[in-house]
Amino acid sequence: MVHKVKAAVVRTKNADVTLETILVPDPGPGEALVDILTCGVCHTDLHYKQGAINDDFPFLLGHEATGVVSAVGPDVTEVAPGDRVVLNWRAVCGECRACRRGQPQYCFNTHNATQKMTLEDGTELTAALGIGAFAEKTLVAAGQCTKVDPDADPAAVGLLGCGVMAGIGAAINTGNVQRGDSVAVIGCGGVGVAAVAGAALAGATTVIAVDIDAKKLQRAKELGATHTVDSSAVDPVEAIRELTGGFGADVVIDAVGRPETYKQAFYARDLAGTVVLVGVPSPEMTLELPLLDVFGRGGSLKSSWYGDCLPSRDFPTLISLYRQGKLDLDAFVTERITIEQIEEAFSKMHAGAVLRSVVEL
Ligand SMILES: NC(=O)c1ccc[n+]([C@@H]2O[C@H](COP(=O)([O-])OP(=O)(O)OC[C@H]3O[C@@H](n4cnc5c(N)ncnc54)[C@H](O)[C@@H]3O)[C@@H](O)[C@H]2O)c1
Numbered sequence: 001m002v003h004k005v006k007a008a009v010v011r012t013k014n015a016d017v018t019l020e021t022i023l024v025p026d027p028g029p030g031e032a033l034v035d036i037l038t039c040g041v042c043h044t045d046l047h048y049k050q051g052a053i054n055d056d057f058p059f060l061l062g063h064e065a066t067g068v069v070s071a072v073g074p075d076v077t078e079v080a081p082g083d084r085v086v087l088n089w090r091a092v093c094g095e096c097r098a099c100r101r102g103q104p105q106y107c108f109n110t111h112n113a114t115q116k117m118t119l120e121d122g123t124e125l126t127a128a129l130g131i132g133a134f135a136e137k138t139l140v141a142a143g144q145c146t147k148v149d150p151d152a153d154p155a156a157v158g159l160l161g162c163g164v165m166a167g168i169g170a171a172i173n174t175g176n177v178q179r180g181d182s183v184a185v186i187g188c189g190g191v192g193v194a195a196v197a198g199a200a201l202a203g204a205t206t207v208i209a210v211d212i213d214a215k216k217l218q219r220a221k222e223l224g225a226t227h228t229v230d231s232s233a234v235d236p237v238e239a240i241r242e243l244t245g246g247f248g249a250d251v252v253i254d255a256v257g258r259p260e261t262y263k264q265a266f267y268a269r270d271l272a273g274t275v276v277l278v279g280v281p282s283p284e285m286t287l288e289l290p291l292l293d294v295f296g297r298g299g300s301l302k303s304s305w306y307g308d309c310l311p312s313r314d315f316p317t318l319i320s321l322y323r324q325g326k327l328d329l330d331a332f333v334t335e336r337i338t339i340e341q342i343e344e345a346f347s348k349m350h351a352g353a354v355l356r357s358v359v360e361l
């Protein structure tokens with residue numbers, strides 16, 4: 001059976017999001033059909049719309065979602081109809097080089113549903129990050145579903161499906177932030193503020209939030225920043241050094257992903273410290289650094305794919321911390337909107353007015 005549902009699609013580069021009827025097939029082997037409850041608007045959706053990810057238009061946007069499994073393919077055992085799930089965009093294969101050496105968080109062969117969702121005229125859709133959850137129903141690989149506590153607010157926990165997990169994981173998993181560390185986070189949108197919260201959760205004693213937008217800094221303070229730096233007004237490298245005894249932070253997280261912010265992160269870090277790149281650069285960006293500085297400053301320069309998370313381990317843990325009052329996921333939900341308001345949400349994101357707009361379906 002094919003399901004006809006309402007969904008948010010972008011047909012061509014920079015076109016406005018349009019609401020379309022799409023066709024979603026029943027799940028085949030390894031697949032799950034999910035009724036979407038909520039889906040956050042992430043900067044990556046805007047990157048898709050702008051053609052900054054690839055040119056495989058039309059895109060079915062949305063990838064930060066909670067839903068309820070409504071059907072599964074014949075061989076699926078990990079989830080069942082009725083399960084409340086948070087969707088993830090790195091379903092691990094268990095067989096690649098990374099998985100075989102016990103590092104599934106780096107899986108080199110993550111997968112999505114095999115069957116395609118389409119427009120009514122049969123045009124195949126590219127689902128954003130293999131999810132496509134600005135839709136009443138979506139089809140994913142069963143491994144993209146992580147069963148979670150059905151009593152938790154879907155709008156809040158769904159954000160673990162992308163931005164919030166990427167940020168928290170950038171601090172805890174990739175940056176390996178330890179008790180007593182100093183951490184600086186450059187860019188305090190949904191991802192950066194989550195990195196601030198993750199650093200605080202891991203026991204960092206100095207957590208410096210950096211942004212060019214003062215509104216963002218206020219929110220970062222509410223979520224655990226001990227200091228803030230407005231980098232539109234002061235040199236962030238100098239400011240971070242000053243706040244860390246003149247040395248630089250143990251871990252600096254670039255949650256913007258531009259050459260200039262990466263350089264700031266590189267030089268705002270203490271000797272032998274760690275730089276984590278979690279913001280996603282666009283294809284034309286290049287970086288130039290004196291190689292002697294790369295050698296002389298030591299430490300590690302890491303990228304964080306999805307916060308190097310393991311959804312099966314990290315989603316339930318973070319939801320438990322949320323329910324214990326130790327992680328304020330509610331603070332990330334700035335507004336709840338309808339599927340008709342996605343374009344408006346992009347404008348608000350662009351204007352820096354929201355951490356997350358969450359579509360309720
Ligand atoms: N690595 C991953 O797995 C992963 C996952 C999700 C999102 N991302 C990426 O993370 C980045 C941030 O996403 P988001 O949803 O938080 O976006 P966002 O638009 O909500 O936030 C970006 C923030 O950066 C600030 N900013 C912009 N330029 C700056 C500069 N020069 N210096 C300091 N701050 C600056 C903005 O004011 C804003 O607060 C995006 O590139 C997104 O694609 C990566």
Ligand SMILES: [Zn+2]
Pocket residue numbers: 092093094095096097098099100104106107108109110
């Ligand atoms: Zn793998």
Ligand SMILES: [Zn+2]
Pocket residue numbers: 042043044045063064162163
């Ligand atoms: Zn995202």
